[in-house]
Amino acid sequence: MAEDIVLYTHPFSRGRIIRWMLEEIGAPYKTEIMNFGAGMKSADYLSINPMGKVPAIVHGKKIVTECAAICAYLADAFPERDLAPAPEDRADYYRWMFFAAGPLEAAISNKALGFKVPDDRRTMIGYGSFEDVVDTLEAALKGKDYIAAGRFTAADVYVGSHIGWGLQFGTLEKRAEFQRYLGGLAKRPAFQRATQLDDEAAKNLEKN
Missing domain, CATH: 1.20.1050.10 (Glutathione S-transferase Yfyf (Class Pi); Chain A, domain 2)
Known part of the structure; x- marks a missing residue:
């Protein structure tokens, strides 16, 4: 998929899982470092993840939260990287x-x-x-x-x-x-x- 990817994360969070997954995918992505507390509870971010937690990704118009779901989604979204079995x-x-x-x-x-x-x-x-x-x-x-x-x-x-x-x-x-x-x-x-x-x-x- 050609749409832009944005990773919402914090380096002391489970966002490290998704950073690794994105590096395996090899597609360009933008990183938004979210601060614990007010940053993650802001209205703008809650519109992406109502839980007010990271990580989350936005891929074009699609939003995915929960680390296992993001990993599975990215593997399917980029099949050329062969990160999911048949x-x-x-x-x-x-x-x-x-x-x-x-x-x-x-x-x-x-x-x-x-x-x-x-x-x-x-x-x-x-x-x-x-x-x-x-x-x-x-x-x-x-x-x-x-x-x-x-x-x-x-x-x-x-x-x-x-x-x-x-x-x-x-x-x-x-x-x-x-x-x-x-x-x-x-x-x-x-x-x-x-x-x-x-x-x-x-x-x-x-x-x-």
């Missing part, structure tokens, strides 16, 4: 991307907040237990360089980002499979470009 081969692609968006993020967030699901209430919460989620993710990655389709896809951008944060902030154990998987993804030029761009944006914010 439709008939997307079972694992969708499964693990949305596993990360649902059970993994919820389990990690709750752990970070000090909340543990009581053993007798596990059936009431979608992910069951933190331990089950982490063990399931580890098993899905065992012996694999990529989470789906036997090659790099948008699902690796999303799953890899969650694992990266978990290892960085200590919300995931430094298991060998997680470190090996992330180490391979971190070698990608698009990942390195995105990291540099967000690190530079963070430094500029700290100066101001």
Whole structure:
């Protein structure tokens, strides 16, 4: 698609996921750094994302929010980049991307907040237990360089980002499979470009 892309983000946010995805796509895009608080709650930005959070993208006249949705959308919008499997081969692609968006993020967030699901209430919460989620993710990655389709896809951008944060902030154990998987993804030029761009944006914010 030839329409302009605008990324609304903050370097200390999940917007880093979408920066990486956009660098993998390779299409030109404009970056709007949004300040936490008043900037994200302004009327103009709320017309883009009523949640008042980043990231969001505007692609021509289309608005997409939620990181997993943005990754999936961009993979489909730019099929020439081959970042999504063929439709008939997307079972694992969708499964693990949305596993990360649902059970993994919820389990990690709750752990970070000090909340543990009581053993007798596990059936009431979608992910069951933190331990089950982490063990399931580890098993899905065992012996694999990529989470789906036997090659790099948008699902690796999303799953890899969650694992990266978990290892960085200590919300995931430094298991060998997680470190090996992330180490391979971190070698990608698009990942390195995105990291540099967000690190530079963070430094500029700290100066101001």
